[in-house]
Amino acid sequence: xxxxxxxxxxxxxxxxxxxxxxxREAILKGDLVAGERLxxxxxxxxxxxxxxxxxxxxxMLEQEGLAITIPRKGAIVAGMTExxxxxxxxxxxxxxxxxxxxxxxxxxDGEIEQLRKNMKNFEHSLKSGDLKRMAQAxxxxxxxxxQATDNPKxxxxxxxxxxxxxxxxxxxxxxxxNHQQLLSEHEAIYRGILAKDKAGVTDKIRxxxxxxxxxxxxxxxxxxx
Amino acid sequence: xxxxxxxxxxxxxxxxxxxxxxxREAILKGDLVAGERLxxxxxxxxxxxxxxxxxxxxxMLEQEGLAITIPRKGAIVAGMTExxxxxxxxxxxxxxxxxxxxxxxxxxDGEIEQLRKNMKNFEHSLKSGDLKRMAQAxxxxxxxxxQATDNPKxxxxxxxxxxxxxxxxxxxxxxxxNHQQLLSEHEAIYRGILAKDKAGVTDKIRxxxxxxxxxxxxxxxxxxx
DNA sequence: TATATGTATTTTGTATACAATGTTTGACTC
DNA sequence: GAGTCAAACATTGTATACAAAATACATATA
Numbered sequence: 001x002x003x004x005x006x007x008x009x010x011x012x013x014x015x016x017x018x019x020x021x022x023x024r025e026a027i028l029k030g031d032l033v034a035g036e037r038l039x040x041x042x043x044x045x046x047x048x049x050x051x052x053x054x055x056x057x058x059x060m061l062e063q064e065g066l067a068i069t070i071p072r073k074g075a076i077v078a079g080m081t082e083x084x085x086x087x088x089x090x091x092x093x094x095x096x097x098x099x100x101x102x103x104x105x106x107x108x109d110g111e112i113e114q115l116r117k118n119m120k121n122f123e124h125s126l127k128s129g130d131l132k133r134m135a136q137a138x139x140x141x142x143x144x145x146x147q148a149t150d151n152p153k154x155x156x157x158x159x160x161x162x163x164x165x166x167x168x169x170x171x172x173x174x175x176x177x178n179h180q181q182l183l184s185e186h187e188a189i190y191r192g193i194l195a196k197d198k199a200g201v202t203d204k205i206r207x208x209x210x211x212x213x214x215x216x217x218x219x220x221x222x223x224x225x
Numbered sequence: 226x227x228x229x230x231x232x233x234x235x236x237x238x239x240x241x242x243x244x245x246x247x248x249r250e251a252i253l254k255g256d257l258v259a260g261e262r263l264x265x266x267x268x269x270x271x272x273x274x275x276x277x278x279x280x281x282x283x284x285m286l287e288q289e290g291l292a293i294t295i296p297r298k299g300a301i302v303a304g305m306t307e308x309x310x311x312x313x314x315x316x317x318x319x320x321x322x323x324x325x326x327x328x329x330x331x332x333x334d335g336e337i338e339q340l341r342k343n344m345k346n347f348e349h350s351l352k353s354g355d356l357k358r359m360a361q362a363x364x365x366x367x368x369x370x371x372q373a374t375d376n377p378k379x380x381x382x383x384x385x386x387x388x389x390x391x392x393x394x395x396x397x398x399x400x401x402x403n404h405q406q407l408l409s410e411h412e413a414i415y416r417g418i419l420a421k422d423k424a425g426v427t428d429k430i431r432x433x434x435x436x437x438x439x440x441x442x443x444x445x446x447x448x449x450x
Numbered sequence: 451t452a453t454a455t456g457t458a459t460t461t462t463g464t465a466t467a468c469a470a471t472g473t474t475t476g477a478c479t480c
Numbered sequence: 481g482a483g484t485c486a487a488a489c490a491t492t493g494t495a496t497a498c499a500a501a502a503t504a505c506a507t508a509t510a
């Protein structure tokens with residue numbers, strides 16, 4: 001029998017996915033601002049591909065709510081009003097509550113240990129001053145909880161909802177005044193899950209999200225000036 | 226000034242949307258079964274269009290979780306295992322609870338009246354024996370609640386989650402034994418919203434969904450034989 | 451000046467062509 | 481007969497061509 005060398009030749013990604021990821025990130029980070037037109041030919045030449053993968057990527061963005069296309073007029077980057085953000089956070093609150101409740105039931109010892117590690121890592125990242133690292137560490141903390149739900153659909157929905165406000169999260173982290181609060185919220189959530197205290201942890205996560213509502217509201221108002 | 230005649234020339238829909246809707250319905254109704262390949266050329270000739278709109282529609286289906294594509298191999302209809310269905314219903318329960326709670330706060334008198342009408346209409350539809358009409362009336366009842374949330378994102382998510390189990394809903398309605406229970410559940414939900422009794426109506430909707438979990442589980446087991 | 455109107459340009463919608471990869475089949479070897 | 485290989489075929493990936501609609505712009509007209 002021939003030896004099977006797994007060289008992982010998975011370097012290949014269809015161009016549509018490359019384009020999709022590129023545009024997605026650009027939108028979430030705010031490099032492409034709301035209302036901006038997504039013109040196929042222009043994007044195609046900028047990214048060095050033909051219109052076909054661009055069009056397919058736009059269809060995907062559309063489905064995720066990141067772009068809006070008007071037939072025969074073209075696509076634009078979807079905007080997020082304060083109302084939109086409130087709506088998203090309302091949904092997120094419900095699903096985050098669900099996820100911690102399920103996590104209380106299903107989380108494994110290994111995952112609890114991982115949660116503790118990621119909480120510590122987030123704490124360290126705050127001292128580093130590296131915004132990207134903070135955001136990443138924050139994501140990783142919450143991800144452990146998501147993963148513990150063992151519900152892939154829920155995980156992807158939560159990730160999606162969270163990414164929708166990436167730019168505001170980063171802004172939030174810029175202000176060191178917020179760090180202590182974030183940390184203690186994470187700790188409270190961790191302790192709640194450790195104790196499998198569903199009611200308590202539900203309350204903690206609700207506050208964690210509701211704080212974000214306030215922050216995001218404030219930022220949107222600033223931005224709209 | 227010239228009179229403005231709104232002739233509503235909106236008859237036009239891009240082919241990609243026509244294809245998307247067609248395939249989507251076919252999948253949700255079970256006409257296209259899980260695992261079935263979605264071959265571009267074949268679909269194109271069957272629907273009388275070129276590959277381009279087919280490909281774009283597949284990208285959209287993919288994003289909704291209704292199709293899975295493996296690069297350079299093609300797309301297949303996504304399957305739903307019992308686990309998948311449980312996962313979806315877990316999410317749906319959380320969001321349905323959210324929606325009735327918000328509805329208790331925000332619902333208008335007009336919407337309450339509409340809810341009553343749609344409840345009655347559902348009752349009548351049960352006597353008609355017309356499955357499609359029943360399913361439609363059921364949808365319309367719940368839609369009033371969704372609309373009352375005034376959260377478009379939530380509405381579209383709930384509609385999407387609901388549609389994912391369309392085929393099972395229809396099966397469920399086929400059995401007249403279930404009719405009385407459905408009706409009394411609807412009535413309980415209606416009364417709860419009328420009384421703005423959040424806790425009560427949350428409990429009702431939870432049971433309404435959890436009944437579906439049982440039914441769907443049972444059906445999937447039947448089907449897998 | 452303000453408003454039509456006609457034409458050129460841009461942009462999207464759809465179809466098709468070509469390239470690259472995957473799959474099948476059948477001859478060939480052992 | 482099982483396994484290998486290569487050629488033929490099928491299918492997806494990407495680019496391009498052509499059609500149709502929207503837009504921009506210049507001109508004419510009141």
